Amino acid sequence: MDLATRIAAGQGGFVLFALTPPRQSTPAERLPEIARATVERLDHLDLDGLILYDIDDESSRNPAERPFPFSPTVDPSTYRAEHFGSWRTPVIVYRAVGKYQPEGLRTWIAEQDPRSTLTVMVGAASSGATPPLSLADAQALRAEANPDLLLGGVAIPERHRRRENEHLRLIAKQEAGCRFFVTQVVYDVNAAKNLVSDYRYACEERGTAPVPIVFTFSVCGSMKTLEFLRWLGVDVPRWIENDLRHATNPLRASLEQSAATAAELVEFCRRLDVPFGLNVESVSIRREEIEASVELAARLGAQLRVSPDAR
């Protein structure tokens, strides 16, 4: 069953891989080869779909200096249309809604084929900014302009640990049309289990079926990657930082930890009967980190297929 059909049916059991498109400053003639290298790396993985992120300058969210300077990236929908023609499974295209004018976003939504495209809408980074389009407006546009286009939302276990209401935010997003959720990178297995558990029982209370939660994992093999993940709001544990300073193979350790966390979440979601997907985010441009991401995705895929009773 393909990704869109599964999600439309409220079912999980899929594996995704998430990429950020190249920077806009990349010479145009290099884009085809970058995309081709990506497709070659991912082709044998039998992925159920890709995620393409839409990067906004989030400096308004975080007063700390950005570890990598912000550099606008190629629009994910354009990148996909121009360079991923050979890709065979659906693509989840992110939309940082604060970047768009209502008419432009409406046109984009209306043009998408819901069998091959899904979208995740992300609100503006800071509540201080007043973007032309709020997340609620954008969600309403989707319902109006292309109701079959499957909509997802973001889920942040760390926020649940601090505020304990992320499960209610998920339910509100579900009422606004979300049919799946994608987490930010998970390192804290208990924070993720707490969110899943609270969400599941809140759904039960309301007589609502839980929708698939896609857990995102990443490897972290360099201090730059660690700093970037932390800047994004991920609680990367201190032992990983120590590993990076001292251990002979921190990348391998991070890969093993992500696989162990995923295994625990898979077992937990199955027990609680919450549909789920697994996603590997490639956050680095270093070759060895990219290759470790691909290996992680292969392992997660093998794990799901060994016991394919996932909802």
Add this chain to the structure above:
Amino acid sequence: MDLATRIAAGQGGFVLFALTPPRQSTPAERLPEIARATVERLDHLDLDGLILYDIDDESSRNPAERPFPFSPTVDPSTYRAEHFGSWRTPVIVYRAVGKYQPEGLRTWIAEQDPRSTLTVMVGAASSGATPPLSLADAQALRAEANPDLLLGGVAIPERHRRRENEHLRLIAKQEAGCRFFVTQVVYDVNAAKNLVSDYRYACEERGTAPVPIVFTFSVCGSMKTLEFLRWLGVDVPRWIENDLRHATNPLRASLEQSAATAAELVEFCRRLDVPFGLNVESVSIRREEIEASVELAARLGAQLRVSPDAR
């Protein structure tokens, strides 16, 4: 190699089981049968040793109402001497040092056979109280009165998450004579890994060899047990609370989670070359929780023996 020899050599790879002696209010004639039932339950586990806790009224530490009323328990050393004659491996007897007069504690220390007894000294619960004997005084007594008696200290990963200096406290305790550490119950695998990692690299910096860290696990199968663990300072995750309210077999889920956490810590310690032991604490008087504790200890023991390259 027996427990005392291993610890004296700075080696881990052992499995323990921890008990709190019965309440003093227990009719004296029932103590032999309680102890016999315990020995029968544990005998087949091939444990490397037992831990017997010394309970102090910790109400001074925590202003919240105690979920179980405090009730003094039988002295662990007396309980062991009178009822564990048939037990064949060493016993780690806790000493809540705030309860004792210097002379009484010195006598007890001097009388112990270091081949069959080890001790963990615990400081007074609240810094507000002024006990007759401080932890430092008690540690000095041990060094003086029976320097071969192996001394351990407590390690609290949750405290490390809040204050980030628990590894330095361990090193200070080590300088005061501690040859091993026992954690409180671990649910947060990242907090435990952070502590191990910080401790290991701080040892390296000082040219000190790390001593065995004994990780404690428990099952939690009832709201009473959950409340008690939280009162003791353990961060029991919210998903376990939800399980207890809703799931058909929360005790089983808690057992699986403890086993998964242990497996991850075993792998981590081996990679970092930090010696470790595993301990299962039975915190409940409910039969099914006790039996699940025994099962957990059996599984942890089997796991260590399958790959006995543990230091």
